[in-house]
Amino acid sequence: MAHDVTGSNWRGSQAYRKGVQETVKLRDQAIAASSVGIVIADARLPDMPLIYVNPAFERITGYSDAEVLGYNCRFLQGKDTSQPAVDQLRAAIKAGENCTVTLLNYRKDGTPFWNELTLSPIYDDGNNLTHFVGIQSDISDRIKAEQALRLEQEKSERLLLNILPKPIVDQLKQFEGSLAQQFTEATILFADIVGFTQLSAQMSPLELLNLLNQIFSVFDKLAEKHGIEKIKTIGDAYMAVAGLPVANDHHAEAIAQMALDMQQAIQQFKTPQGERFQIRIGINTGLVVAGVIGIKKFSYDLWGDAVNVASRMESSGLPGKIQVTAATKERLQDKYIFEQRGVIAVKGKGEMINYWLVGKQK
Template structure:
């Protein structure tokens, strides 16, 4: 075999598609078997730009004049198949004349793999976004049923330790005649109003540095000094109670449905803990919350009732009115008071 035959055989057997074009006119001079199989009849008298219409002629000329290769990717239809080709055009010398050589590599499988990787990455990113969204939703729900510090402990360790709080204040609110309202009024409209009112209560509670513990039906329970200690817990919870009544009085002036509530406030010891295994809830137990519930039961509509021990904890800036001695179930005889106003909030008409 002579050298020329050997070179032709070598060009036919390489794993890339090779084509040689004239520098002037860019007419096809030679192509190997692989190139002809890909391009078929288009190789007959074709030119470089006819075979590769996606070529940027100006950009290619600048790169070739600078002694650099011009590379691009193209899609090629061959019957029912579609090939992805990576093409590199270079200036070469052949038989003492300059020619353009196009080397074409079939990168279809590489592109398919890249597409699969990209699709998989996009899917993973979407799953991560969905997981984060779900995690944020669950976290928001959990933060609505337990204080943040309790949630952080539960998230980190999987359990929480029941804690005793000796220095805290509590508020229990219940609406007057809610059961009758629920029967006679439009249920959807009534619950919508209740949600609006509780949302306003939450803002008031946050304004005074307190925390809404939970709602049970139409009952609303807020705390101060739990789980973070607060030396001003009694004044804060009293401020919340006054602001809530002030809000309801103003609201009732402009709304058809009148909402009246009873509020009991108290300072005392409680134990706080998460209860439940499948359904979690953070709750408090002890004499402090029990006496607050008894105070709420002693109140009339739009009244805030507290006992003498709570009154002694309040700042002199709060105005109270004595109700008298009452026998309180489980606590014996207690002197009770109505909370009327503070230096900032007045309930006097």
């Protein structure tokens, strides 16, 4: 009976050793067949040289094991060692901790690739750091796809910002409440090119459109310079507002300065007959509601009595003049020069005392 037990133990021991050998063999086969690069570095030696690389590492980097064993794997970084991820990697190595970083690395032939590297420490039974195991993947295709997607998103963002103010774009993204908002005070500008209707009969539609585009592009730059929100163009009319969508206390001054600059800017354009253009400008200050309505072809627009009055200031004005209401003059009289036009009848408002904005006080 004792002999049988000894034999059984021996056979069990043999089977165990055979099982361990098979497991080790399978492990080595799995590492060799892996599609991700696997490296082992000796943390006990200076400069942490590589002591093992699997075939996938060779395929990804182009380096054979004979070319890299005994060297630190920083050679993959090429000359670019200033990447933030490198600092993160060094800190993890110093602390003996796990980390995952994305590095721009270079193959043996010099071609770049994006390497997602996960580094894991190995400690012995005495809790001493002995090795690091690195798992790396070539994620260049993913990075390129993400970059392409980001570029497309940036294009879409720029296009959207050409249509709507940034705060409204942000609100649309987050679907936060109503997109219409009331502003206690804003200053609205309407401008109209004098004689443009007659000019349209003298030029081809394409020539007319090109000229109008040049003029409005100059106005757009002035709006950007003065922090003014362009609302829209209607034919040869130009509409802008200051004081929204982000409220500020200098809306009247910004519009006044833009109006004066528009008068100067229009002088650089001439009709086919060589005559200089003139514009009528109307300005008013007051309460408005601004926002986006509807579900298609979004457009940021303004509503309210103050908007209507500003439009009347333009239509009842004179060529080359900037007509403003008393409400606007009141906010600018300490900084700008005005001439009283007198009492005029304004459609829908009756008689109003209006003023010409002449210039800025020195």
